[in-house]
Amino acid sequence: MKIKISIVLALLLAGVMARADAPQSALSVAVYDFEATGETARALGSKPAGWNASMWNAWRETVHDFGPKVTALVTANLAAETNLVMVERAELTKALNEQAFGLSGMVSSDAAAKIGQITGAKVLVAGQVFLTDDGHLTIVASIIGTETGRLFADKVEGTTDNVSEMTSDLSRKIVQTITAQTTNLVAVAQESNAEHLERIIKSINGTNRPSVSVQIQHAKSGRDIPAETELETILLKAGFNVVDENSEGKPDVEITGHGVFGGETRRSGLVSCSYDVEVKIQERKTGRIITFEHQEGGAIESGANSARTKAEINAVDELSERIMPLLAK
Secondary structure, three states, X not given: OOEEOOOOOOOOOOOOOOOOOOOOOOEEEEXXXXXXXXXXXXXXHOOXXXXXXXXXXXXXXXXXXXXXXXXXXXHHHHHOOOOEEEOOHHHHHHHHHHOOOOOOOEEOHHHHHHHHHHHOOOEEEEEEEEEOOOOEEEEEEEEEEOOOOOEEEEXXXXXXXXXXXXXXXXXXXXXHXXXXXXXXXXXXXXXXXXXXXXHXXXXXXXXXXXXXXXXXXXOOOEEOHHHHHHHHHHHHHOOOEEOOOOOOOOOOEEEEEEEEEOOOEEEOOEEEEEEEEEEEEEEOOOOOEEEEEEEEEEEEEOOHHHHHHHXXXXXXXXXXXXXXXXXXX
């Protein structure tokens, strides 16, 4: 679902940034302007019958005032919650500018993910204000998880003379939704590269640590340095003796192979890439082939080069988890 936003955000309270007393589990939240849509947009399209120009202009000003007013009140209410940390306006503006959003900009789930990466916001809140000429007011808030793309909505209804109470009620609903749907809004913490490596090393039962050489080729650019370096680093940390053509000793085991990149796709400023690596593991002296292995890895990053490198590393990390126990036997 796409949500219309504008760059101009009503005044944020001082101290809305991450507070020193905020708990470690606090979620970062970014709030966009609440926009006039639906019945309000239709009402602005033409002057109602029987209205003079003065009445019409006053009505239009009233409508336009409600968006910033609701935004400011909701932002202030959410900022008072100790389990939420509001994104600083400067960071939000930077994210919007980097995404090239203008006054008519649209935010999709992909764009929300990118803004989340830039600002650190786990949750985005945006809204719509429906106001009819008889004074009936409906405010709808959309709550989007930047990591999962999941969207939830809360709504309040009332009249124009009790906006403060309505926004307080809406803010409470937003907080309740974020609390109840945290597991849907925020992705489960992924295992870091260091944690993954530590787990792989601890899983090795054998005590054998032969000397190993690694050479992985890439069809277009010769030797595949990121893949080789990653595998050599893992082997070294696991206690294997890694040698190359400049070493004095010869390897007990040779790991040779080739890698190839899959198609790259670009979407909302992000680049996704896949990488396939195949290796042969062979005893140098006897020529005995220990195993053939294949692994695919993928990554989504802000740049093409970083996406390729990360895809290689992910593939090699998964590959090493299978081959190191075989080498250690």
